[in-house]
Amino acid sequence: MANLVVKVQTEDLQPGQILAEDIRDPFGRILLYSGATLTEFTIQGLREREYIKTVKVRISPEKIAPGLLRPEESLARIPTQVHQRIGGFFEKARTSAQVKEEAIEHLSEDVQPVIENIFGTEPAIVHNLRLLSNHDDHTHQHSWMVMLLSLSILREAELKGFLKPDKHDKTDMALGALLHDIGKTQIPLKILNKPGKLSAEEWQKMRLHSTYGYRMIRSLSSLMPVSKAVVGHHHRYLDGSGYSAEGLPFLEYVPDLVRIATVADIYEAIVSERPYHIAALPYHAIKILEQGSKKLYDPRYVSLLREIVAAFPIGSLLLFSGGLVAQVEDVDLKEKDNPLLLIVGSFNRKYAPHLGLRYNLESPPSGLPGEPELLLGAYSPAGLASKIRAGFQLQKTPYDLLGSDASIGLYSLPDWESSFCENFGFLLQIF
Ligand SMILES: [Fe+2]
Known part of the structure; x- marks a missing residue:
């Protein structure tokens, strides 16, 4: 999917553009999640907040094709x-x-x-x-x-x-x-x-x-x-x-x-x-x-x-048992429980060769996890890291969450490397 990520001044935002970053208030609380489709309404809200000057958006023309009426x-x-x-x-x-x-x-x-x-x-x-x-x-x-x-x-x-x-x-x-x-x-x-x-x-x-x-x-x-x-x-x-x-x-x-x-x-x-x-x-x-x-x-x-509701909002991150991390890249409204995933990272070497691969949740290629293996989901790497930590507190062992293979590490697409190190570095200390 040819999505273009661009930085746009809030005055120039257009309805139908998709956020490519979480928008937070000065206290760090999330106002809008990455993946949200902008509307007149949300754009006005962003413009009213003077501390928000520019916003990163993904422009995806097919999202606003006629016939795909979204509640936004x-x-x-x-x-x-x-x-x-x-x-x-x-x-x-x-x-x-x-x-x-x-x-x-x-x-x-x-x-x-x-x-x-x-x-x-x-x-x-x-x-x-x-x-x-x-x-x-x-x-x-x-x-x-x-x-x-x-x-x-x-x-x-x-x-x-x-x-x-x-x-x-x-x-x-x-x-x-x-x-x-x-x-x-x-x-x-x-x-x-x-x-x-x-x-x-x-x-x-x-x-x-x-x-x-x-x-x-x-x-x-x-x-x-x-x-x-x-x-x-x-x-x-x-x-x-x-x-x-x-x-x-x-x-x-x-x-x-x-x-x-x-x-x-x-x-x-x-x-x-x-x-x-x-x-x-x-x-x-x-x-x-x-x-x-x-x-x-x-x-x-x-x-x-x-x-x-759309079970898997665009932009959200999914963690599968065995340690594979995929991002929801697109959702077809006619098949909304079967999103298109992009493998962005893994905590286990066995998935490293598949980085960058896209597949639909309900039809994983052989050897890759599907819905039954889905463990956790979040809207951002930081959210996913918090959920993994919470999982450990619930006495799930790291192996339950990340697989029992000894090849634990941080593997990710180049764009995701710094975010993976920052948010998931703590996993390396556990092993
Ligand atoms: Fe209540």
Whole structure:
């Protein structure tokens, strides 16, 4: 694939260009991942950040060929002000600890263009979708994503004939998803953004966000009971485990819109980068949801989500057992679980002769690993290195992760050499 990597001033960025580097804020937090397709919306977000002057992009004309409607493109038609207004709503909730009736009326109007975009376009695959918020506020960002995912699942459920949502159901879904974590605006930021594990006491406080959130919205007459149920019960699972807002009666039957929001919420939490958690690939997030489905989550909505998301975002890195590292170079939307891989490196000499080889995940050439051998995935070499370290902490031996051959080393394509040394050098000390 003839991709051209070029450095472009933010003023000159064009929708459809693909990021060739992670974009971080001044604190090092990832705003947009390498591999994301730029939209009017994300470009505007980049231009607003004065500390970002130039961005490396891969230009790939076939990505914007007509007929390949991507949600980034369809969602790009959502007026930017909608996302900003919703950000303002979260800011207000944080300072005033109240949600006013008229704020819900405004939100109901604000989500209409989002609903129209999701329900009014061709079904599309959610790629490496990250939208920049003006405030880098995680609750706003997470809630926005959970809304987009919940509406996308609802749309798929309508197409498959599971549900027949009317205009009100769609608005109730959007508002419930947007507000599900509104109680987090009342949790101290030092707990919300704490790197590492929460103590038992902090965890207790964190769980209170359901209760705080429910208290903030329970008396609003413009918010429907099902949206309130999303706020109060989104951490209640199908087998009765989990928790609800204090004071709410036990839910015998979890409504469909709550089930959808729960699936979207867990998924979004797993794939997003947080101070205490390295972002997982959609592939691994779906696997985790599938393991919990039937018992915890509704399997119908997990499988609809699986159809909506691209399991392997372009640009992500995969580690296979035996120590082979490949980058996802392209994804054909018609075969989205079968990405084109480029072998960029290996921790084992046996794969060194194959560096630079391209193959599709579902049809590996003989001797090379395929999906059953896939161990870990990440959006960057640093992310992959963190995941390998975490794997060791889980008492996986280096041999489980990298193969039992004695020929361990760092082998990579010339372009990847410095990044491999920097990020994976620690492996050499282990052996
Ligand atoms: Fe929550």
